[in-house]
Amino acid sequence: MHGKHKVIVQNNKLHYEFIIKRNITIVQGDSATGKTTLVDMIDVAVRQGESSGIDLICDVPCRVIAGNDWELILSNTKNHIIFIDEENSFINTQEFAEKVNGSDNYFVLITRESLYNLPYSVEEIYGIKSSGKYQNTELIYQQTYQIYPRQESLPIKPRKIITEDSKAGFTFFENICKEAGLSCESSYGKSNIFSVLKKETEDELCVIADGAAFGSEMDKVFKAIRNRKNIKLYLPESFEWIILKSGLIDGNAVKTILAEPEKYIDSTEHISWERFFEKLLVEQTDKTYLKYSKSKLNEAYLHEKNKSAILNSLAEGNLQISPTLPYLK
Template identity: 35%
Template sequence: METQHDILVQNKRDIQFKISINRKITVIRGDSATGKSTLFQMVSDANTSSRTGVNIACDVPVVALYETGYQYELSNESGKIYVIDEDFSHLKTKEFASLVLKSDNCFIIITRESLPAIPYSYREIYKIKTSGKYHSLERVYPDYDKLTEKDMIVTEDEDAGLEYYQYFFGDKVTTSHGNSNLSKYGSQNSLLIGDGSAIGAYIQDMELTGADMYLPESFEWKLLNNGMFKNNEKVQELIEHPERVVDTKCISMEKYCTGLLNNITANTPAQYSKSKLNQCYVRQCCCKGTKCEYFTRDKVLE
C-alpha cells in the first residue's frame, strides 16, 4: 500500500479536518482541546452506518481501530488507514507493534507517549492546528538536517556509520550503540546523530537534553545522497520523495535504503558493507585503480 494520502473528514456542522499523511505511521499529539478526540469520534461515527452526517474523502478507506478484534482486523485487512485514539490500551504492547509492522495498512495514532517498539519518523509527528471549525496538521519538530561540529558527537550507528563520521570529525565521535541510548549522551555541547525515520519514540528525550541533532532518514540514506549516485533515477526519487518510494510492506526506511544501496553497489568498487566502511564514500576520488561507474567526479589517482 502507498503511504501518501490526503484525507478530508467533515460533518454537516462544518467541522473539518484536512490531513495529509506521508508514511505508514503518523503520530498526532499536542495541546488538549485541539480536536484529536473529535477527529477520532467523527471517523468512528462515519464507519458505523452509511448516513451518519460525516463524510470522509480519501482514495482508501479511513477507519477507526477499536480494542475489540483489532488483532483479527490488522492480520486480515489491507489497504486501509486506521485512526487510533489515545485510549487504545494496547498501544505500547509488543503484540500491537508486531501486528502494525507486518500490516499492509497505514496508521494515524493519537498519543503523547512514545512507542519504542514501532519505528516512526520524527517528521511524521504532528499537532492539530485549529482555525475555528477547520483543522489541519502541523509538524511538531523542525528538520534536523544540519551537520555541525560540536565538542562531542555521538551516532547511534556502529561500524560503517561510526567510521564514516570519525573520518570527518576524528576521535570525538563515539557510538551510543543504538537509538534508544542516544539521549544518554545529550548535552549542550553534543551533537546526536540518529536515523530520523525511526527516531520518533526517542525524539522527546533527545530534545530535553538540549543537544544539537542531525537526523537523516538513515545512515544508508545519507550515503545514497553521495554525488556518485546522482545519475541513478531510483536513488534520486528516493531522496526527493521517500514517501513515494517506500510502501507499507517495508518495515523501515533504514532497511529499504540498505537493500537499495546493497543492490546498486554489488560487485562494484563502491560495494556497501554495514560492518566496514568502503572508502569510496569518504574519499574524493577512487584510489583503487578501477573506474567506478557510479563516480561522477573526475577520477584522480593518489
C-alpha cells in the same frame, strides 16, 4: 500500502485535512485540539456512511480500531488507513508492533506515550491546530503541524559527534572527525542517546541519528537538550540516505526515488524508511567498487572524492564537521 494519501473529514462545523505518507503517523499535543473528535468522526462516518452526515474523503479506505478484539479486526483489515485513539493501551505492546510490521495498512496513532516497539519518524509526529475558517465557510479548519519541525538554527559546527550507529556510519564519522581533530563516539543504539547526553558536558556537541526511526526517542531527547544550546540534533533519514543523496550513485533513479520516497516504499516490505534506503543503497552499489554493507564500511567511502561528496551532502543539511577541511563548501 505505499504513497501519500490526503484525508478530509468534515461535518457542518469542522473540516479536517491532512496527508498521511508513512506507515506510522503519531498525533499528540495539547488537550482540546480535536484529536478524539477526529477519530470519533471517522468512526461514525465509516459505520454509518452517508447517513452520518460526515464526509470522509480519501483515495483509500479509512477505519477506526478499538477494544479488546483489535487483533482479530486488524488481521482482517487490508489496505486501510487505521486510526487508533489513545484509550487503547494495546498500541504500546509488542503484539501490536508485530502486527504493524509487514502490514499493508497505514496507522495513525493518537498518543503522547513513546512507542519504543515501533520505528517511526520524527517527521511524522504531529499536533492538530485550528487554522481559522475553511474557504469562506463557517467550518473550523483543523490542520496537522509537525511537533518537531526542521530547525534552522544552523550551521552546526560541533567539537564532538555522537552517532547512534556503531558500524558503517560510525566508522565514517569517526574517520572524518579524526582528520578534523574532533572526537567521535557511538551510543550503540538510539535508546542509549538520552543516557549518553545526560552525562555529556562537552561543548558544541552534535548527535547524529536516523530520523526515520527516532520518533520514540525524540520527546525525551528533545526535552533534555532544549535548554542546552551546545547540543544539536542532526536527524537525516539514515546514513545510507546521506550517501544516496550525495550523488555518488550514478543515474537518475536514485534522485527520482529520493524526491518522493513514499511512492516507492511499501509498508509490507519496510516497516521504516531507513531500512528501504539501506536496501536501495545495497542494490545500487552491488558489483561496484562502492558495494555497501551496513556491518562494515567499505573503505571506498573514505576515499577523498567520495568522502568529500558525502561531507558536502551533510553541509547541505547544515552540518559542518569541520569548516577548515578544504573539500567543504
